[in-house]
Amino acid sequence: MTRLTGAAVIGLRHARAAVLRHVKAAAATTAALVLAGGTLLASAPAARADGITVTPTAAVLYTFTQFTVSGAVNPEGASDGFVQVTFDGANLGNFPNDLDNGTFNLTFTLPLRDVDGQPVIPGCGANTVTVTALSDNPANDVLVGSTSISLGCASIAVSPNVVGNQQLPGTFQVTPQNFPLPGGFTLTVDGTPQGFTTTAGGGLDFTSSPSCGAHQVTLSQTFNEQLISASAQITVLCPQITLTPSAIPLASQPATVLVTGGQFHPNQPVTISLNGANVGSTVTDESGSFSLPITATHLNCAAHQVTASEQATQGGPAFLFSASAPLQVTACQQTLAIDPGVIRRGELTHVTGTGFAPGVPVTLTWQLPGGGAPLLGTLTITAGTDGTIAVFFLVMPGDLLGPRQLVATQGPAQGGIKLTANALVEPGPMQPTSGGHLVYRR
Numbered sequence: 001m002t003r004l005t006g007a008a009v010i011g012l013r014h015a016r017a018a019v020l021r022h023v024k025a026a027a028a029t030t031a032a033l034v035l036a037g038g039t040l041l042a043s044a045p046a047a048r049a050d051g052i053t054v055t056p057t058a059a060v061l062y063t064f065t066q067f068t069v070s071g072a073v074n075p076e077g078a079s080d081g082f083v084q085v086t087f088d089g090a091n092l093g094n095f096p097n098d099l100d101n102g103t104f105n106l107t108f109t110l111p112l113r114d115v116d117g118q119p120v121i122p123g124c125g126a127n128t129v130t131v132t133a134l135s136d137n138p139a140n141d142v143l144v145g146s147t148s149i150s151l152g153c154a155s156i157a158v159s160p161n162v163v164g165n166q167q168l169p170g171t172f173q174v175t176p177q178n179f180p181l182p183g184g185f186t187l188t189v190d191g192t193p194q195g196f197t198t199t200a201g202g203g204l205d206f207t208s209s210p211s212c213g214a215h216q217v218t219l220s221q222t223f224n225e226q227l228i229s230a231s232a233q234i235t236v237l238c239p240q241i242t243l244t245p246s247a248i249p250l251a252s253q254p255a256t257v258l259v260t261g262g263q264f265h266p267n268q269p270v271t272i273s274l275n276g277a278n279v280g281s282t283v284t285d286e287s288g289s290f291s292l293p294i295t296a297t298h299l300n301c302a303a304h305q306v307t308a309s310e311q312a313t314q315g316g317p318a319f320l321f322s323a324s325a326p327l328q329v330t331a332c333q334q335t336l337a338i339d340p341g342v343i344r345r346g347e348l349t350h351v352t353g354t355g356f357a358p359g360v361p362v363t364l365t366w367q368l369p370g371g372g373a374p375l376l377g378t379l380t381i382t383a384g385t386d387g388t389i390a391v392f393f394l395v396m397p398g399d400l401l402g403p404r405q406l407v408a409t410q411g412p413a414q415g416g417i418k419l420t421a422n423a424l425v426e427p428g429p430m431q432p433t434s435g436g437h438l439v440y441r442r
């Protein structure tokens with residue numbers, strides 16, 4: 001058996017003596033090929049092929065691996081000639097097959113060099129090995145066989161690869177595959193080195209708070225003076241909603257507001273609430289977006305919170321996103337007035353107000369200046385469609401005299417409106433009648 005290396009015989013369609021001299025001249029090159037048996041002759045091979053076998057069929061790209069290529073030029077008998085071996089189209093050399101039975105048995109190793117001594121860079125995954133039987137006339141060359149070998153390249157998986165900004169800072173695990181060494185790693189995110197800890201299973205954990213958008217995680221290792229690296233992407237979603245319009249005039253209620261959301265989980269149910277009350281629901285699309293009109297009504301002049309919240313589903317994400325935006329009610333002025341401002345005990349006063357939530361009850365009470373417990377008497381009136389109130393309110397006959405405040409309140413769902421107006425209560429002349437009833441003089 002004669003061993004040949006990378007820059008093997010070229011143009012071996014000549015006499016036997018010339019071929020042998022060329023083979024000896026190539027013995028100093030590096031990419032090893034082996035011929036098992038046979039005598040070198042220059043006659044053409046038979047126009048018949050038997051296919052080839054390559055073993056092993058898979059390997060890790062960066063490790064030293066020897067592959068064996070075997071087959072027969074003519075399965076029915078002898079075929080003395082030469083075969084050419086290529087790796088993904090790169091010529092590894094021309095080699096004689098066996099004189100007696102036309103078989104060949106060659107080996108090549110990683111890393112590779114072609115017939116000119118140039119490095120051959122294999123690709124990740126399938127790589128094609130082809131053997132061709134050569135003749136004196138290239139037009140008569142015969143394909144013996146072609147097959148593929150799979151080369152595993154370094155790769156990483158990052159978990160989780162999608163997070164929401166509401167989950168940050170988050171811990172990510174990087175799982176390396178097909179690296180030649182078990183350690184000696186450098187980890188970066190968008191080129192910035194990251195500290196990490198190694199788990200029992202060989203994973204690398206790091207904690208980070210990436211900004212919204214896509215980021216590249218890269219794991220690197222130096223092996224035989226070669227930098228080997230692999231990258232994977234993580235995405236930070238930043239759920240958000242916008243309102244169109246973002247402000248509505250008080251008098252325009254009820255009003256339609258379009259809620260548009262983005263960067264939520266895809267195909268996820270979402271509920272829309274206004275000041276905590278459910279006003280609609282929808283499902284996000286494949287990109288995590290949605291658009292839904294809602295109705296805004298009974299809102300006072302203030303900022304009101306619209307919130308989109310993902311709902312749990314079986315098999316869905318464990319962490320649910322939410323996002324909020326303010327809806328402002330404008331074009332109103334909050335006022336409260338009483339007429340007259342000096343009131344006799346047991347008399348009515350005219351109360352007017354503006355800037356309340358339309359169609360929502362307003363409660364009137366009396367209190368002493370500076371607060372304290374409500375005094376006698378209370379009245380509830382519903383604000384009009386323009387957010388105004390107008391009503392007569394009684395000062396109770398037995399109430400306290402002196403300065404006091406009129407208080408108008410509207411519930412917390414409408415922003416907790418509380419307006420006050422000052423008044424002065426004087427004694428009102430009261431005279432009993434024979435029936436024991438009080439008479440109020442106007």
